[in-house]
């Protein structure tokens with residue numbers, strides 16, 4: 384087992400990464416159970432893919448693992464699902480000092496984390512991520528949320544998990560499109576702060592998506608290691624460093640909202656497109672060489688990720704998208720707070736961008 388620490392003092396925790404860890408899940412979760420049982424929140428997609436393996440793990444578990452299964456999809460990051468979930472936790476008698484587990488992708492992690500942030504003013508939770516996106520990014524860092532009509536992740540809390548348990552073999556059942564979407568968040572780490580890692584992505588991205596376990600392990604360790612450092616330096620995104628992880632996300636969230644948070648555009652796909660837009664916008668503003676933007680677009684495209692607004696089914700105008708970006712929770716005082724780049728590996732926070740400028744850029748991209 385490879386372990387990494389998130390150094391946050393009393394809120395610190397360990398990330399464990401090992402092939403086969405899932406088969407011993409009960410032993411790992413037993414550390415967090417007080418009464419000999421633990422609720423494992425998951426979704427129907429995870430259950431269809433990993434349910435049998437979970438049952439085998441349950442048979443050899445020293446504690447009772449009780450699954451709670453929600454509908455799959457971004458639609459479950461909702462008030463309705465949250466309300467259902469906290470009612471189940473109350474029925475089960477989960478205590479403030481107790482723990483629950485999140486078994487699934489970023490949707491289950493964000494929803495379960497938020498439920499545990501507010502249930503009895505906060506109980507504990509363990510992240511057991513099963514998508515590439517969750518294993519390289521969302522399971523670490525304690526951002527939890529649901530979506531509301533006005534936008535994505537607009538209701539939530541910072542609430543760190545007590546542990547993160549990553550088994551990369553659970554990715555074997557993940558559909559290729561979901562793997563590609565998760566891969567976008569891997570590339571992000573190269574683009575924001577590590578040019579050498581982007582070179583590695585160019586050389587290994589395709590085989591990672593195809594199933595190369597060594598490449599997957601390397602990417603998981605590199606990304607969660609980078610995220611652990613960033614979170615330890617700026618837990619609540621107040622010092623700017625953590626904000627860099629939002630590269631591509633302000634563009635991306637507007638696109639996801641426009642797509643109705645549906646399968647038309649997965650979160651990771653929106654991030655890929657958003658990162659390509661952030662690079663091209665930076666190039667147009669003279670911040671970044673145009674060749675760098677082209678290189679990023681070419682790599683994302685080579686693994687099958689969307690990079691051009693024109694190629695999506697999103698039929699919004701530049702004004703509509705820019706308006707959505709203005710409502711993103713990172714904007715302030717009517718100006719957009721965008722993550723822009725001086726090149727690959729050199730992201731920075733730019734709070735000076737006028738909405739009109741982005742609107743004109745998006746209209747050109749759409750035209």
Ligand SMILES: NC(=O)c1ccc[n+]([C@@H]2O[C@H](COP(=O)([O-])OP(=O)(O)OC[C@H]3O[C@@H](n4cnc5c(N)ncnc54)[C@H](O)[C@@H]3O)[C@@H](O)[C@H]2O)c1
Nearest residue numbers: 428429432455488489490513514516521526553556557650
């Ligand atoms: N908290 C954070 O820091 C953070 C960071 C990035 C993204 N996110 C959030 O994460 C969410 C997206 O997460 P996601 O891409 O993991 O999507 P997801 O959780 O919706 O999972 C995608 C699909 O894969 C299925 N699935 C999960 N594991 C599987 C497996 N092993 N085999 C087969 N199918 C499996 C699920 O049932 C679902 O249908 C978004 O809501 C996004 O806002 C949060």
